[in-house]
Amino acid sequence: MIKLQPHSGLFSPVDSTIYELFRSKLYDGVWFAEKSQPDIFNISENFKTLLDYKPTDSVAWNDLISPQDLPGFTEQIQNISNTEYTSCTDIRFIHKNGNHLWMQTHIYSKSIPDQIQRYVFIAFKDITDQKNHELKVKRQQLRDNDILNGSGIGTWEYNLITEKVVFNESCAKIIGYTLKELNEKESNFWDNLTHPDDLKRTRHLINEHVTQKSSGFKNEVRVKHKDGHWVWVMDIGKVLSYTEDGQPEWLGGIHYAITERKNGELLVQQYKDLLEDVNEAAEIGIWEVDLKTNQVNCSDEIKKIFGVPLFFDLKLDDVVGFMKEGKSRQKMIDSIKNALEEGENYNIEIEIITVDKKTLWCRAIGISEFNNGECTRYYGFFQNIHDKVIATKELALKEELFRKTFSHAAVGMAVIDLKGSISKVNKSLCNYLGYSNKQLLEKNFDQFSHPLDKDLSDKFIAELLLGKRESFQLDKRYIHKDGSILWGHISVSSVRNEMGRITYFVVQVQDITERKKNELLLINYKDLLERSNAVAKIGSWEIDVNNYNVSWSSSLNTILNTRKDFTPTFFEFIDYFIAEEHRKDAILTVKNALEKGMSFDIQILANANDSDPKWVRMIGISEFEDNHCKRLYGLIQDIDAIKKAQCEIIIKEEQWRTTFNHANVGMSLINFNGEAYKVNPSLSDMFGYTIKEMQSMRIKDISLEEDFEKNIEMMSKLMDGTIENFSQEMRFIHKNGNVIWANVSVSSVKNDFNRFTHMVAQLVDITESKTNEILLKKYKDLLERSNKVAKIGSWELNPENHMLYWSENLKRLLGNKEYKAHNFSDSIIDYVLEENHEKMAYLLNNAMQNGHSFDFELQLKTASGLRWMRMIGISNFKNGICKSVHGLVQDIEEFKSAELEILLREEEFRQTFWHAPIGMVLLDLNGKIARVNPGMCETLGYSEKEMLAINKSELSHPDDLEETNKLTQQLLSGELESFQQEKRYFHKNGNLIWTILSMSSVKNDKGQTTHFVCQVSNITREKLLTESLTEHNNRLQNYAHIVSHNLRSHTGNLSMLLELSEMNHKSGFEDELFEHIKSASNNMCETVNHLSEIVEIQNLIKNTLVPINLRKRVKKSLQNIRTAVSQVNGEVVLKVNKELVIYGISSYVDSVILNILTNAIKYKSPHRLLVIDIRATKIKGYMALSIADNGLGIDLEQHGAKIFGMYKTFHDHKNARGIGLFISKNQIEAMGGSIEVESQPNIGSTFTIYFKDEDN
């Protein structure tokens, strides 16, 4: 119960004070209750009023508190301790109208010692408004946060002084982190993630913002996402707070991702660029018509298309003017009209005529923006599509061509894709297969193939696909719609697209069904005929396809052993006559024949009446027409005997074969010719050949030469029957050349006429035992002879009495046959050189006392002088006691001297090598330098050590290396023994060194190349000399050429001018001076001509020489001088063989011969009639042509040295100019020949010209 009127007298003074305080205006209500009864509260009136109750209403306090806060409140009340208690909480109360009121609740309780009753006071203050506001703010903050987070906008704050950064969750999310991750990172983390380019700008912007106090900054930055990609982020911020001294402190702002927008922007930019590029490339231009002026603003591309200059302004009419007159122009005009008046867009292809009169196909696209019946904007595109149109038109033409060919072809044609689906088919093929065009297009071409031929073309198709072939042809069966079999000759070719890939096949099918049918029939008939003729026991049969009645020939009755007049029906026949195990097959076969037209030829067991089943061959031929069997007939042949015999033979053969093949003994059947036509594996193993090889072996191939005749004789005896068989040990040759021994037994096999048919040979390999036997014999023999041959003697020393025993051989070796055993020390003195006495004695004693063996070389005194011997001593030492010492003495004088000789040679070589003036190098087979001599080191400037370490190819001039390697390879392969090469090396100082490299291979006793010897002689100086000489020569030649040429033009001019003056002033220039000028000019001309001629000769290259018939040339020259000769009554004797051929240049040869001949005429003796003798002989590989005259002759003693010189004359003759022989000599030498002269004054001259002949 609640006391309505609290009584102040109840309280202690302290409590009273509290109560009064609580009741004051400071609070909106107060409760109190006795501590002992905490659930009975006295509630103040004003509290009740606050909750809209009347002061008189009795109210249950716990109904007033909101259920959410009630438990907390109750607990609080109950927990009030005994000591002083105060608390302050916010609690919700329920207003009478159901609203909640927030009350700040102060609880106060104090125990006072002398007070019995203790009270609990609770004061309330309505804080609903504040609370609601607070909550609103809180909620708003939460909502803002949610919004920020939800929108993905991140916020950040940055302390400019401490550099502390605070981010929110979204900020982290933008770049793929959680806030936690981000906060764990160092403070400059964000900056590190930002793209350096953008960071720079941000810093700049922040700086600007801070210093200029602008309203904020804004930047678009790229930040690295956790995944590694860049995220575009909008970064907006401003200074949030300043420090007291006015410094900016906190910078705050937001981030949000703008990647998509940014990417979009970039994409747009890209596309824009792309579009422009494409437009240019595709020759697309944009235009727009100014509707007021009819001016067409068009992009450069359009002007380029029209061919007008770029600065040119076009009117709409101008544009129309470019259209080709007629269709194109009309179309354009109509389109423009429609666009302007009706607002219709257009997209047309038209022809235009460009400025330079070219016709181009273009596409014009016009777009008209039409508002309220009026065109407000008119623009569009213009594109050059000429090439495309032309290409399309051409293509269309080709396509049309193909289409016509395709559809009207007499052969069936189809276009199939790689899987065989038919994409196109012509009428012929439809007719052929019996389907309509439409039906065929739904089908796969493969399904028309006859099942048996289905795979025929697979291989070819595969090859087509691999590009191994372009097409193939074959005969193949197809099935017609009505089921009949069609034969087709098909030809398939692949078609490639522009990428070179096979896209489809073109199949052409030629109907050859009729032909094929006839072919098969013919084959059947032929076969039948042949078989009938060949075999006797044949009966024929025919099945009536309508009632399955069988008619058969009487011979069948015989075969099957039935009544003569018996004719069964088909089924009877099957049931009665065909053995059960074959019945099924037979029925199937016949069925196939009837239904599918398949002919057959089978062997089956037939039940003959009253006897065992017999084998018959049954042949059936089905005549098949229109998918029906018209006739089925055939033969039955009794092949019982044959079949049975065959079976038996097969069994026997098998038995024999097994024995033959698996026998351990080599077996073979040998025929008349001595060929082993059958051999078993053991035999082939024995001989090392394969069975096949073995079969082609003759007795000769496997016999030893010395045994061959004997073997043949044995065989002949077997063949002619002299002996039935033989058995003996024989030798043969294994495939590897070894001799094998075998126990051979051969018997002849005869046929029933007692005639030899073949031999059966059995061979047991006894090679091993035989070989051992022989080896033993050989070794024994060898041992017997070895001592003698190898010059080995043996000796034995008895350690007890020191007696030395010699073998006979030793006696012979030392040349003392009379030797008797005596003390070894005597022997030493007698036979060992003094300087070795001590050593020999020591070794022998050591052997006896310590069991040490010895082996050394020394010189021994023999009857034939000192000889090198090898002395081997072996001590037989057991349990510390020497039983015996024995040994060998071997005469090694020859070896030793050879060895010494080699040493000597080696030393010689070493000396040569080291002291050779040229470079020498030993190379191993890998081309590495093994040894090098000082000469080489000097040539190249390296020390020996450097040379050994150097990579040889570094030394060589790179251009020469390939040749050297090639030649070295040939040395290695043995093609060459040695070679020489002119080769360049680099000196250590970098200079080029010319050398002649001779390289030869050094071989060991087995003929294997072990290393190479190189000799390198330095020819740098010679080379340089030659080079400079060549250079010099070239210069000289050029000089000569220029001189002759330039001189020529001047002299030419001079003579021309003289001629001109003479012509113009005929009368005035008759004086002497002019004549002299003229003569000087002429001489000059001539001289220059000669000079030119000689230079010309020098220019000639020797390899232009061609074979020339000498006699023909001489005769030609004689022709030229014939008149001159006859004028002087001269005589020419020509003795030049018709076949003689020289190498030269015919014009030179002519000139030389003519020159000498004219000389002979010119300088003939006035006292004698001229005789010229011309003859040719071969001398030292040259063809010598000698021309002898009996003329004036030349005094060679006086003039010999200069007879072939320039401007040398030896006769006081008016025609002598002294140039002819000079030129001749030059010409001859240019042809690689030479000229000689013999002459005596007043007797005559003989000129001998040596030409190159064919051997040269």
Add this chain to the structure above:
Amino acid sequence: MKTINTICIIDDDPIFRFGTRKMMENVHLSLDFLIYKNGKEAFDDLLPKLWEDTNLPDVILLDLNMPIMDGWQFLDELVKIPNAERIPIYIVSSSVDRRDIDKAKTYKIVNNYIIKPFSVAKIKDLIEELTKTN
């Protein structure tokens, strides 16, 4: 019988040009001359004439060694012009080099190779040859 009206001389040597002209005038009256100092000058001037097919010379006397464009280069250019083959060309050079003479033979449009100096006799032969050929 063809009349010779215009002679074209292409040579860098003024003496040759002068001499040839004088001698030709002597041998054959009333001649027109087209005279060029080198191949280039000749080609540039002859080209439009060839296109228009008017004022063409009846013969070209061509030197080989010339500055700017030599005789060979001139020939190489000329053979590309379709009309050019109708004009007979004679190489008149002081070169006796066999290689030059052989090379001249490889040009179809070259009628002959005349070695300098030019003389009245050679001119007479040339004119005779020219009037005969057509």
